[in-house]
Amino acid sequence: MRITCPFCGERELGEFTxxxxxxxxxxxxxxxxxxxxxYVYLRDNIAGVMSENWYHGGGCRAWLKVTRxxxxxxxxAVEAAAGAGARQASK
Amino acid sequence: xxxxxxxxxxxxxxxxxxxxxxxxxxxxxxxTEIRNFDLVQVMARRGKAAELAKAAKDRFSVAAPEMxxxxxxxxxxxxxxxxxxxxxxxxxxxxxxxxxxxxxxxSASLSDQSHARVLISVSGAKARAMLAKLSSxxxxxxxxxxxxxxATSMDHTSVTLWRGNDRDGLAVFNVLVFATxxxxxxxxxxxxxxxxxxxINHSEELA
Numbered sequence: 030m031r032i033t034c035p036f037c038g039e040r041e042l043g044e045f046t047x048x049x050x051x052x053x054x055x056x057x058x059x060x061x062x063x064x065x066x067x068y069v070y071l072r073d074n075i076a077g078v079m080s081e082n083w084y085h086g087g088g089c090r091a092w093l094k095v096t097r098x099x100x101x102x103x104x105x106a107v108e109a110a111a112g113a114g115a116r117q118a119s120k
Numbered sequence: 121x122x123x124x125x126x127x128x129x130x131x132x133x134x135x136x137x138x139x140x141x142x143x144x145x146x147x148x149x150x151x152t153e154i155r156n157f158d159l160v161q162v163m164a165r166r167g168k169a170a171e172l173a174k175a176a177k178d179r180f181s182v183a184a185p186e187m188x189x190x191x192x193x194x195x196x197x198x199x200x201x202x203x204x205x206x207x208x209x210x211x212x213x214x215x216x217x218x219x220x221x222x223x224x225x226x227s228a229s230l231s232d233q234s235h236a237r238v239l240i241s242v243s244g245a246k247a248r249a250m251l252a253k254l255s256s257x258x259x260x261x262x263x264x265x266x267x268x269x270x271a272t273s274m275d276h277t278s279v280t281l282w283r284g285n286d287r288d289g290l291a292v293f294n295v296l297v298f299a300t301x302x303x304x305x306x307x308x309x310x311x312x313x314x315x316x317x318x319x320i321n322h323s324e325e326l327a
Binding site for chain 1: 271
């Protein structure tokens with residue numbers, strides 16, 4: 030599998046580390062216990078297109094948001110995660 | 121009381137033995153450690169990337185690289201090292217961290233890497249063949265021209281790689297590696313190059 034880093038270009042999988050599902054969003058401080066439990070512990074086991082966080086630690090050390098099909102490994106989109114040089118990636 | 125020596129020495133001081141190595145005959149690869157340089161990492165502060173770009177242009181009279189490139193100035197090389205950050209490689213103290221602090225105050229965070237990285241120059245007719253064993257980057261001249269750079273890994277070790285100006289019509293590749301990983305990578309490079317014959321040396325001249 031290869032991932033096309035928006036900063037570095039196409040690189041082999043070995044340069045990247047998988048973090049996991051990019052969908053969960055940290056709940057507000059006053060959110061209920063069930064919502065926090067869901068955020069911390071519960072994950073969807075998606076068979077299909079999934080939005081994931083990857084870290085390009087063997088390259089530019091940027092965090093990336095990768096849209097990947099977990100059945101085929103087909104990658105349809107890669108973008109910089111929020112705050113990770115998004116200005117440069119959008120060029 | 122124990123006595124300490126604070127002499128500054130290269131991390132390759134013991135590993136690097138100048139001379140020929142590997143296959144006999146004309147050396148296909150030249151491995152040269154470049155010593156005694158100033159290296160400063162310049163990283164934009166949050167939201168200050170545009171200010172940093174302007175400060176760099178004012179300081180160096182050329183634009184700092186915003187993509188994986190190495191840009192030469194009159195007396196320094198600016199090497200892309202990631203989004204909104206680059207290295208300043210130079211000699212003689214003119215672009216030391218002390219000299220760069222005022223122009224980049226406010227726009228960037230500086231980090232002196234002069235003794236934290238080892239700079240290895242790889243050249244010779246078989247340089248690309250040797251590096252192909254260690255790197256997943258396409259180093260063919262069409263894909264990796266003079267001035268091309270990459271933040272990548274060799275042998276699971278993070279490196280900054282860029283192609284300098286040709287010497288004797290042959291490509292010259294520069295590798296910056298963390299000091300503590302330098303000896304390991306050096307041995308790996310030596311082993312990879314042995315079949316081509318290697319000329320080992322160190323120099324104070326930036327390629």
